[in-house]
Amino acid sequence: MAEIEVYHFVTHGKGDVDKLTWRRLATLESIKRCGGQPIMETKHSVDTSELDENGFLKELPAPSV
Numbered sequence: 001m002a003e004i005e006v007y008h009f010v011t012h013g014k015g016d017v018d019k020l021t022w023r024r025l026a027t028l029e030s031i032k033r034c035g036g037q038p039i040m041e042t043k044h045s046v047d048t049s050e051l052d053e054n055g056f057l058k059e060l061p062a063p064s065v
Contacts, residue, residue: 003045006057009036030055 006025011034022036025046031038033055052058 002048004048004051005043006046006051007031007038007040007044008042009038011036024059025057027051027055 004027006027008022008025009031010019010021012019021039025042025044026034026036028038046057050058
């Protein structure tokens with residue numbers, strides 16, 4: 001499978017000053033689509049099979065205890 005870069009990103013909250021940092025990783029295209037700004041220092045390379053249909057890294061299942 002192919003590799004692709006994903007990033008954490010920042011979006012604006014309800015006010016112009018509020019910024020929300022997303023812990024979930026996404027492709028640059030997905031970040032742009034939701035009006036976010038990538039945090040370039042957080043770049044990770046992942047396999048394309050690890051992305052959901054919207055370009056976000058799939059959530060890992062919680063470990064069972």
